[in-house]
Amino acid sequence: MSDSVISGRGFHGARGDSVHAGDLFEALTKACAELTFSASEQWRIVHQYTPQYADADVPDVFDLGIFKVTDGAQTAERALVLEVTHWKDEKNVSEEPNKSYKAIETLEEFSFLGSRTRVPSSTVRGLPQETAFGNVIFGNRRYVRKWIPTQYELFLDFVSYPSYEYSDSEPTDPDTGIKQALLEAYEGFDDLVEFVTWLTDRLENNSDNGIIDLVGRRLLERFEQFKQDEFPLSPLGSAEYRARHEYRDTDEFSSNMAFLDDQIGSGGVPADRFGLKAAWNRIGSGNADIEQFDEDWRPLLRAVLNKAAEEIPEVEAGRDIVDNADSVLPRIRDLCESGDIDGLAEYWDHPDETQRIAYRNALRALYQRPVDDFYEEPGVTEQNFSRKRFDDPVTRRLLEQITDQIESNAGGSSTAEWVRTGRQLIERSVDYQAVNGTNSTPTNWALSHLIEASSLQFGGQVDTGGRWYSFIKDVPYDAFVDRLITFRDAEDMWRPTFAQAEFSFEDDGRSVYIKSKPTKNEEGRRAREEGGKGWFGKLNLPVENGQIEPEYADDEWWMWVDGGWSRRDNLERLVECGWRVYLDPIALVEELETR
Amino acid sequence: MDDWSEQVLSELSLSLPDEGVEVINEPAGKPERFESITLAKLIEMCLQNGFAPVGEQLDLSHTNHIPYRRVTQGSGINQQADISDVLSWVSPIFEIERDQRTLSFFREGSPFLRSRDRPDLLVYPGTFEIEQRSDPFVGDHVVVSWRGRSSGERRYKRETDSNGPIAAESQGEPIPPVLGMEVSLNKSCERLHEQIELLRELGSDNSAAILEHANPCADEKLPTGTTVFKAEDEDEFHSNMERIGNYLVRGETRE
Numbered sequence: 001m002s003d004s005v006i007s008g009r010g011f012h013g014a015r016g017d018s019v020h021a022g023d024l025f026e027a028l029t030k031a032c033a034e035l036t037f038s039a040s041e042q043w044r045i046v047h048q049y050t051p052q053y054a055d056a057d058v059p060d061v062f063d064l065g066i067f068k069v070t071d072g073a074q075t076a077e078r079a080l081v082l083e084v085t086h087w088k089d090e091k092n093v094s095e096e097p098n099k100s101y102k103a104i105e106t107l108e109e110f111s112f113l114g115s116r117t118r119v120p121s122s123t124v125r126g127l128p129q130e131t132a133f134g135n136v137i138f139g140n141r142r143y144v145r146k147w148i149p150t151q152y153e154l155f156l157d158f159v160s161y162p163s164y165e166y167s168d169s170e171p172t173d174p175d176t177g178i179k180q181a182l183l184e185a186y187e188g189f190d191d192l193v194e195f196v197t198w199l200t201d202r203l204e205n206n207s208d209n210g211i212i213d214l215v216g217r218r219l220l221e222r223f224e225q226f227k228q229d230e231f232p233l234s235p236l237g238s239a240e241y242r243a244r245h246e247y248r249d250t251d252e253f254s255s256n257m258a259f260l261d262d263q264i265g266s267g268g269v270p271a272d273r274f275g276l277k278a279a280w281n282r283i284g285s286g287n288a289d290i291e292q293f294d295e296d297w298r299p300l301l302r303a304v305l306n307k308a309a310e311e312i313p314e315v316e317a318g319r320d321i322v323d324n325a326d327s328v329l330p331r332i333r334d335l336c337e338s339g340d341i342d343g344l345a346e347y348w349d350h351p352d353e354t355q356r357i358a359y360r361n362a363l364r365a366l367y368q369r370p371v372d373d374f375y376e377e378p379g380v381t382e383q384n385f386s387r388k389r390f391d392d393p394v395t396r397r398l399l400e401q402i403t404d405q406i407e408s409n410a411g412g413s414s415t416a417e418w419v420r421t422g423r424q425l426i427e428r429s430v431d432y433q434a435v436n437g438t439n440s441t442p443t444n445w446a447l448s449h450l451i452e453a454s455s456l457q458f459g460g461q462v463d464t465g466g467r468w469y470s471f472i473k474d475v476p477y478d479a480f481v482d483r484l485i486t487f488r489d490a491e492d493m494w495r496p497t498f499a500q501a502e503f504s505f506e507d508d509g510r511s512v513y514i515k516s517k518p519t520k521n522e523e524g525r526r527a528r529e530e531g532g533k534g535w536f537g538k539l540n541l542p543v544e545n546g547q548i549e550p551e552y553a554d555d556e557w558w559m560w561v562d563g564g565w566s567r568r569d570n571l572e573r574l575v576e577c578g579w580r581v582y583l584d585p586i587a588l589v590e591e592l593e594t595r
Numbered sequence: 596m597d598d599w600s601e602q603v604l605s606e607l608s609l610s611l612p613d614e615g616v617e618v619i620n621e622p623a624g625k626p627e628r629f630e631s632i633t634l635a636k637l638i639e640m641c642l643q644n645g646f647a648p649v650g651e652q653l654d655l656s657h658t659n660h661i662p663y664r665r666v667t668q669g670s671g672i673n674q675q676a677d678i679s680d681v682l683s684w685v686s687p688i689f690e691i692e693r694d695q696r697t698l699s700f701f702r703e704g705s706p707f708l709r710s711r712d713r714p715d716l717l718v719y720p721g722t723f724e725i726e727q728r729s730d731p732f733v734g735d736h737v738v739v740s741w742r743g744r745s746s747g748e749r750r751y752k753r754e755t756d757s758n759g760p761i762a763a764e765s766q767g768e769p770i771p772p773v774l775g776m777e778v779s780l781n782k783s784c785e786r787l788h789e790q791i792e793l794l795r796e797l798g799s800d801n802s803a804a805i806l807e808h809a810n811p812c813a814d815e816k817l818p819t820g821t822t823v824f825k826a827e828d829e830d831e832f833h834s835n836m837e838r839i840g841n842y843l844v845r846g847e848t849r850e
Contacts, residue, residue: 023756039766046732046763048754061754067732074731126731190710190793193749193762 134158466504771798
């Protein structure tokens with residue numbers, strides 16, 4: 001390779017191929033892996049490794065596979081399957097709740113894989129029984145809920161935080177700047193393959209002392225240690241994978257699988273059936289009305305529409321604004337053009353909360369620009385932006401920006417044109433909230449309606465809500481405290497977080513947790529995420545007579561899957577995670593009635 | 596200009612069979628035709644000077660361009676390409692050999708480049724072997740192995756990210772092209788500079804050809820080592836191609 005490729009010229013930016021920071025962290029991990037697990041020792045490093053299962057066709061992809069394979073062999077002597085994660089690359093962070101789903105997905109993927117390798121006979125092509133699993137995590141480990149690093153460290157065989165200096169004392173701050181350094185270094189490249197080569201050379205020469213070198217050397221040390229220790233496995237991870245393997249031999253699993261088979265046999269997978277959310281979307285966007293759907297489903301659709309009006313009153317209020325656009329929109333334009341912030345604040349801070357939300361959404365629609373910058377204002381978040389009354393100076397700054405933009409958007413148009421355009425913008429925004437807003441949960445409303453219409457009563461055996469731990473609750477954690485790196489204090493380790501049910505049913509001290517899960521184009525991800533939530537609630541790992549003895553909770557997890565679920569493997573994945581899967585909400589509520 | 600390029604392509608289609616090569620899929624569009632006559636002319640000159648074709652057909656519709664595929668952010672699932680597409684993307688469009696030395700021609704890309712930004716023509720001094728394989732670690736994939744001044748291999752999966760097929764494993768250094776060409780009818784000077792810079796970074800002993808008289812870059816100073824040709828008419832085209840072809844024919848390849 002010529003030197004100039006390494007030095008770069010900065011012209012690649014013009015090419016339009018943006019590279020994701022995650023790719024660069026994967027490249028750094030791969031470079032370290034190539035140096036530790038060298039080709040001359042018959043190691044193979046595979047980027048984006050896709051396990052090939054004998055019993056399932058699921059497209060799980062892991063960031064890196066590290067295999068020791070003698071020439072021509074079909075099974076590795078040793079294997080390490082790795083995920084590469086980056087959390088916020090800053091010294092001071094606050095916990096981000098939205099990272100939990102990704103951690104659950106990752107742990108479930110390893111569980112799915114481990115329950116097929118770490119068993120008497122591996123059913124994954126090429127992987128030996130002792131295949132190790134790991135996660136390399138860059139950035140600040142306080143960025144996520146505390147149960148996440150704890151769970152990784154206990155259950156995975158290899159966990160490395162190369163942004164941190166290793167010590168046995170309390171966690172130190174991470175060294176930061178690695179993300180920016182990698183992005184800048186990549187500017188001279190056009191392909192990750194060349195970038196990995198450059199990183200490998202740089203780390204091998206050991207001549208620089210930048211953040212890339214510091215962090216890379218730490219990861220190299222961790223890899224080297226793991227290799228020298230001959231890939232030690234986590235006993236908890238091994239117990240969990242064995243438990244999942246054995247769960248597939250239980251009566252409960254067989255019964256739930258037979259139930260799924262029957263339903264698919266008689267009416268097909270959800271994608272071949274009536275989809276409530278899809279119907280709701282078509283109705284909500286004006287592309288269909290109830291009469292066009294099968295007679296059997298019309299009563300339920302009507303009930304869902306009634307629920308929507310109850311549950312999202314701001315949608316109704318938004319439609320009123322659309323209806324009154326002839327008077328409202330010229331008034332808003334006048335206020336914006338005259339810079340009358342106080343006048344506009346009467347809409348923005350309307351004393352009635354429903355009206356306030358509706359007007360803010362309308363102003364946001366007329367603003368026609370992303371509002372992300374507003375979240376930088378003190379006290380303003382994505383969640384409270386449409387609702388909360390902010391401090392006066394904040395409100396004033398927001399409205400000044402909004403008035404300027406609306407004035408500019410309206411500039412030059414006649415009143416009639418302005419009203420027509422504005423009405424369309426607000427109407428589109430209201431439709432969006434009705435159909436896609438986080439408050440729009442038609443499958444939940446459908447279940448709620450069916451329960452209300454049944455012999456069951458809310459507040460009795462069945463109620464809304466219900467929650468269980470997001471991680472395996474019953475584990476002798478004290479016995480494994482030596483595995484912990486980030487948090488060792490029991491209180492710090494967990495700070496319990498919970499998975500939520502939509503409804504729960506109490507039956508003789510046991511719970512049935514009930515959820516609905518519509519999906520469109522994301523069934524693989526949903527199966528991993530919801531599967532993980534179910535499995536980590538279902539499984540306990542208490543110690544009896546010095547041995548970890550897996551137990552399956554008596555509680556039950558029921559899910560109605562609606563919409564685009566088209567692959568049987570994804571539904572079976574839910575079942576092996578302990579879910580009883582319903583393809584029809586009416587059947588679910590009928591079965592609940594007869595318990 | 597159109598008239599003579601059509602004429603040249605017809606002549607090449609008639610003369611190349613004498614060298615044992617059938618030309619198929621002649622392009623209709625002007626830029627593709629200019630690329631095609633440049634390519635076919637170079638091949639013809641080499642064949643007339645002791646090289647022999649490895650294959651029998653020159654398919655002028657075959658390129659090594661990898662379509663841009665965007666990964667759905669956050670889905671965790673990359674897109675899948677057909678394995679036959681991956682094979683096609685990384686295979687040379689034509690090979691010739693002389694004295695056990697091979698020249699491999701790639702058009703709009705090479706196995707060493709995955710992004711959309713590619714030189715129009717790259718000639719590598721070496722042999723590329725392309726094989727479809729399957730193993731438990733990479734799954735179904737395409738192995739590109741090369742022998743030339745260096746040797747190595749890359750395994751391309753069917754999975755593609757925003758740059759094309761993912762290279763699952765790679766060994767060895769890429770070999771530098773002996774010739775890289777831009778056949779630019781209407782590229783901006785800025786883009787042409789970028790492309791030439793890319794060729795230099797690939798380590799090419801390159802030439803950049805500008806085949807339109809009106810192209811303003813023709814009069815600009817391009818980086819050292821870049822030969823600029825103007826091809827205002829057929830005579831100029833032939834004489835310019837002769838200079839480039841001689842460079843290949845002289846065997847100044849560093850294989």
